[in-house]
Amino acid sequence: MEFVVFVIAAAVAVAAALMMVLQRNAMYSALFLVLTFFCIAVFYVLLGAFFLAVVQVAVYAGAIMVLMLFVLMLLNVAHPEPADRRLAFLKPFGVIAALVLVIELAVAVLQAPTEPAAAVGGAATGAARQATPIARPAPATPAPAFPLPPEGVGAAEVGHTQALASVLFTRFLLPFEVTSILLLAAILGATVLARKRPETT
C-alpha cells in the first residue's frame, strides 16, 4: 500500500517537475510547481512526518505560490514568451549543477543505513525508507504512516511536532533566531522599498 502510493506520487512528482521546467507559460509552470509540492507532501506523510507535510502545503502551496500567482496575474504574463537569448550561456551550468545534485543524492541514498532508525524524522531515515520501500514485506509495526482512527496508536510515532519544537528551541535556538532576524530584515527592506518617498509625491 505504502509502496503503491509512493510510486504514484513519485511518478506524478517527476512528471510535474518536468512539465514545470518545460512549459513556456509562466502560469502553467507555477501550477505544476504546486502539484510537485503536493507530491512532496505525500512523501512526508508516507514517512510519518505529518507536521512537515502540512507545513509544506501551508507555506509553499498555500502562501508562497499564491503570491507568485498574484504577481503573475498583476504583470499579466499570460502569453508564452520567446526564450531569452541573453541567458543561453547559463544552460551548461544548469546541466552541471543538476548532475552534481544527482550524484550527491545518489551517494547520500547509498550510504544511508538500510534499517529505518527511530530517529526524529531525519533525512537519513527518509532516504533509507524511500530507497528500500519493498525490501521489508513484514514491517514490525503495520505501516506507522497509516493513521488508524482509534487513539491507541500512540502519540510517539505520529507527527513529531513536540520533538521538533523542543529541538528547535534548545539545540538549534541560535540558527532559528538568526533566521527570524533575517526574515525581519527582509520585511523591513520590502517596506522601505515599497514606501512612497516624500519628495517624489
Added chain:
Amino acid sequence: MFDWISWNVVLAVIAAFVKAFVVVNALLVAFAYMTLTERKVMGRMQVRYGPNRVGPFGLLQPIADGIKLAFKEDVTPSQANIWVHTIAPIMALVPALIIFAVIPIGPSLLIADQPWTWYIANINVSYLYVTAVASLGVYGLVLAGWASNNKYSLLGGLRASAQMISYELAQAAAALTVVILAGSINLYEIVEQQNRSLIPYALYLPVGLVAFAVYLIAGVAETNRAPFDLPEAEGELGAGFHTEYSGFKWSMFFMAEYVNMVNVSAIAIVLFLGGWWPAVPYLGETVAGIVGPIFFLLKLALFMFFFIWLRSTLPRLRFDRLMGLGWKVLFPVALVNLMVTAVIVALWPTGVWPFI
C-alpha cells in the same frame, strides 16, 4: 503477497471510505438546503416570503435549482484558457470538502465493544491541516479569475487572493490563542480539554472572547461572504471571478462557498465553543457520544443563521477599508491577544484560568 495486510487496517480503510462518502453527501445536501434557508430567511428579514412555490413551503426549490443548473448550457469564453477554466471550480470545491475529514463532531464511544469515532481522521496536527487545506481554496478563485480572460474576473481573482491571504493571518493568530490554552494542535484534544474543564475557550475572559471575535470576523472574510464579498461585488465587477461561469461549474463555486461556511463554523465551534459541550462528561460516555453530535449540529445551525443575518444586515466594505481592517485592526489585536495569552499561561501553568 498481501499477508502483511492486517484486517484491522482494511476495516479502518473501509470505515473511512464510508464515513467520507456520508460526510461529503451530507455537506452537499446541507449546501442545497442552505441556499433555500438563506433565501427564505433573507426574504423574511426584507418583509417578503421568499421561495414558496415549489413543493410544500418551497422545500423542493433546491432540487429544481439543481436540475436547472445541471442542464444549463456550460459556456466557456472563446478566448478563455479551457484547461484552467475547467479545473478552477474543482480546485475551489475539493479543499472545502476535504477539510471536514479532521473535524470531530462528537466524542468517541464504544458500540458493542467496537470503537466508534465521530471523525474520519484524527491526525496529530489536525488544526494545521485545516489551515493548510483552507489556504488552498484561494487557488480556485484566482485561477477562475485569470482563466476567464475578462478584466472583471481578473480583478475579482486578485481581490480574492489579497483578501484571503490577509485574513488568514488574523484567523491563524486567533486560533493559536486556543492552541496555547489547550497545549495541543489536535482538534479532538482541544475539544476534550474544554469538556474536561467544563468551560469553552470563548469564555476564557478576556483573551478567549477577543480571539473568538477575531476568528469569526476573519472567517467571514475567508469565505468571501457579505459584508466581505469583494471578489464578487456585483456593483463593481459584474459577478467578479465567476462572471464567465455558468451551469454546473458556476454551481461548484457556490458549493465551495457554502461548504466553506460550514467548515469555518465547525472549526469555530471546535476551537471556541467546546464542540459537543455540554454533552460530556456527566452524561456518561455512551449517552454523550450519541447526544454530543446533536449539540454540535445545533451550534452549527446557529452559526449558519448568523452568516445569513450578517448578509442581509450589513453593507459591503470598500476594498481599502477591508485591507485596513485586516492588517491594521484584526491582525495586531490577534497578535497582542496571543502574547497576553502566552504570558498568562506561563504565569499560571496549573491549567486553572485565573479570571473566571
